[in-house]
Amino acid sequence: MPDLSIDVVAKAAGVHRSTVSRAFSRPEAVKSETREHILKVAEGLGYTMSPLAQALRRKTSNIIPLIVPDITNPFFAELAKTMTQAADERGYQLMLCVTNGDPAKSDGYFTAMQAMYAPFGIVAPSTKVDTEALKRFAFGHKVVVIDRVEGDDSVPTVTVDSRKGIMLALDHLHSLGHTSIGYVSGIAGTHTAQDRMDAYLELTAQSGSTPVVLDSGSDLDAGTRGAEHFLEMDNPPTAIIAANDMVAFAVISALGRSGLRVPEDVSVIGFDGLALGARFNPPLTTVRQPIADMGHIAIELAEKQNVDGSVDHIVLEPELLVRGSTSEPRK
Amino acid sequence: MPDLSIDVVAKAAGVHRSTVSRAFSRPEAVKSETREHILKVAEGLGYTMSPLAQALRRKTSNIIPLIVPDITNPFFAELAKTMTQAADERGYQLMLCVTNGDPAKSDGYFTAMQAMYAPFGIVAPSTKVDTEALKRFAFGHKVVVIDRVEGDDSVPTVTVDSRKGIMLALDHLHSLGHTSIGYVSGIAGTHTAQDRMDAYLELTAQSGSTPVVLDSGSDLDAGTRGAEHFLEMDNPPTAIIAANDMVAFAVISALGRSGLRVPEDVSVIGFDGLALGARFNPPLTTVRQPIADMGHIAIELAEKQNVDGSVDHIVLEPELLVRGSTSEPRK
DNA sequence: AGTGTTATTGCAACCGATCTCAGCAACCGA
DNA sequence: TCGGTTGCTGAGATCGGTTGCAATAACACT
Structure with missing residues (x-):
């Protein structure tokens, strides 16, 4: 196929390059008949503008990076999914960048995206953001x-209300009759993870019970260790709050390997609301984060900042999702 | 920061644009002292070449698309992860494109990548590829x-040996004492999915037993339906092979909701070898695909084709991963 | 010394768009 | 009829590089 450039379209339509350019990117600046003619000709040739050339000249592109630590983590995967959609609803191309928690790689992506004239970026961190x-x-x-x-x-953020989420979990468990409720912390070392833990500590104390932190690590094995710790206790709690769904999975799995059943022997509740949770064994009761909303809002915030410079901090409401991993305490 | 272009570096180093260009992209064409000098100056200025401008002129970029139907599916997520790594080991930027199974979107990505002068692309399809x-x-x-x-x-491919994988699963189950083994088919409508099913049918027949296909759908609910079907049977099999891990999860979850336990009541084996499987309840026995290898090989094949035009079809060997979801048949 | 390489570097066109500026025609009011 | 707008289009520089070609210098050989 012959190389299609703006010039061949211009020639074919009998107008100048610049007119073609305008027909595409600033329609109101061209007489409507001319524009329609040009568009028709372009269509016929199967022409589309080169995003590269455009970006080079305009110094702004339509590709926007989403930087995540680990796409293998379903939370980030779901985020990526909804953000892809949100992005191309608005005409952006999402570029997924996976850092594996390596800050150097993260830096690399930033400079790369800068060089690509990305108009903005979205970061889902795995540590407290610097x-x-x-x-x-x-x-x-x-x-x-x-x-x-x-x-x-000065940097816009989207989060869900951690305290509210923990409260939902606690209330649910309390209403089921649990009074001793343990906690296993999350995978990421983010503020959010910290907030959830703090909320647990605070709210538990407030209700007059003693907090039982089974594990406070922030790696993938937190769940497993938490379960081990649980098994060693003389008087273990009757329910466990996991800082996120992945950890909840690990907890249940580890408990299961030791012959403990959920929810018959222990109740476990997660935090995230992953779709995967519905197909876990047992289906996971959890606090749902509105991941889809987060994606859309993240992009809206970025755009908003781009136009009027405003910096917002959106805090979303979590929601309780009762499935099968919680029930009344044994006996 | 002042706009850094090749010209400012050239001026600073006292040479011509083209020499700077060569210093970066064709080092052997420049006297080594000159080159070192230029590199030093560039370094000092914090200069990096614009990939955009480069791609525009060279008509080839370093970004390569990986097209997957659903990043939320851990198989594709793991693939994406290893491919990201494989890609940037070779100096490429992986661009993850999620189609949600929509062929139109897939087409869109292709044209976009073409416009970006991607040197090649990788497709992980969800249907038989046209x-x-x-x-x-x-x-x-x-x-x-x-x-x-x-x-x-004429198009290079990477797969694992489906037949071999099913054989591994069957042998494992046989050696445990199972003689009646059911099958639930996979999520994707790919050749691979088809091959697994065919292999099951064929190998089962060969061993003298009757195949029991519990569900042959290719959507997310195949697992659930398969389990329902299983529960309705008068004389159900004692083990189930799931066409992939996600389905296995769904099967076990659905079975669990009906009070059946794995592996005590039924054995279930998956196919994929997802990391997630190790944290399932129970940990999933499965046939492992060498996903990491697949990623690397895919890129190698593409590069190879680019240089010598050769088209290879690589078939990898699967491997049995025995964890906790299989055991001797009840009674 | 004369001539034929070979290694380096500069020149300038080019990739495919955008955008400022200028030109031109039609239209308006006085 | 004439100066002033307004609307639309063409010219040409520009974005940040690459690359074929020409020019120069250095070196080898007869």
Whole structure:
């Protein structure tokens, strides 16, 4: 197929390059008949504009990076899924960047995206975000973070209300009759993870019970260790809150290997609301984060910041999702 | 920060644009002292070349698309993960494209990637690949498919030996003492899915038993339906082979909801070897696909085709991963 | 010394768009 | 009828590189 450039379309339509350009990217600046003619000709030739050339000249592209630590983690996968959709609803191309938790790689992606003239980026961190580091990059001021950040209001964020979520979990368990409720912390070392734990500690204390933190690690084995710890206790809690669904899976799996059944022997509740949870054994009761909303909102925030410079911090409401991993305490 | 272009570096180093260009992209064409000097100056300025401008002129970029139907499916997530790594080991930028099974979107990605001058692409399909459709695109001849294709040897492929995998599963189950073994088919409508089923049918018949296909759908609910079907049987099999891990999860979950336990009441074996399986309840016995290898090989095949035009079809060996979801048949 | 390589570097066109500026025609009011 | 707008289109520079070709210098050989 012959190389299709704006010039061949221009020639075919009998107008100048610049008119073709305008016909596409600034329709109101071209007489409507001319424009329609051009569009028809272009259509006939099967022409589309080169995003590269466009980006080069305009110094802004339509590709936006989503930086996640681990796509293998279903939370990020679901986030990526909804964000892809949200992005191309608005004409963006989402570029998924997986750091594997390596900050150096993260930096690399940033510079790459800068070079690609990405208009902004979305970061789902695995650690507490260093806003200073963010700002070393040209579009540091054009990043929205899917987590809370500390001491710096200049970067937009989206989160769910951790405290509210933990409260939902606690209330659910209480209403089932549980009074001793343990906690296993999450995978990521984010503010969000911290907040959930803090909320657990605080709310438990408030209700007059003693908090039982079974594990406070932030790696993939937190669940397994939490379960081990649980098994060693003389007087273990009757229910466990896991800081996120993946950890809940691990907890249930480890418990299961030791012959304990959920929810008959222990109740376990997660936090995330992964679709996967519905197909777990047993189906996981959990606190749902509105992941789809987070994706859309992240993009909206970025766009909003781009136009009026406003920096928002959106906190979404979690929701209880009762499935099969919680029940009344044994006996 | 001042706009960094090749010209400012050139000026700073006291040489011509073209020399700077060569210093970076064709080092042997520049006297080594000159080159070192230029590199030093560039370094000092914090200069990096614009991939956009490069791609535009060279008509080839370093971004390569990986097209998957659903990133939420851990198989594709793991594939994406290893491919990201494989890609940037070789200096490529992986661009993850999620189609949600929509062929139109898939087409869109192709044209976009073409416009970005991607040197080749990788497709992990969710249906039998239509090689004709692939070829409508400029780099249709530069695509490697992670599945078998039919009647067209002109596109490189990577797969694992389905028959061998099913054999592994069957042998494992036989050696445990199972004689009646059911099958629930997979999520995707790929050749691979078909091959697994065919292998099951054939090998079961060969061993003198009657195949029991519990469900042959290719959607997410195959597992659930398979389990229902199982529960309705008068004389159900003592073990179930699931066409992939996700289905196995669903089967076990559905069985569990009806009070059946795995592996005590039924053995279930999956196919994929997802990391997630190790944290399932019970940990899933499965046939492992060497996903990491597949990623690397896919890229190698593409590169190889790019240089010498060769088209290979690699078939990898699966491997049995015995965990906790299989045991001797009850009684 | 004269001539034929070979190694380096500069020149300038080019990739495919965008965008400012200028030109031109039609239209308006006085 | 004439200066002033307004609407539309063409020219040409520009974005940040690459690359074929020409120019120059250095070196080898007869």
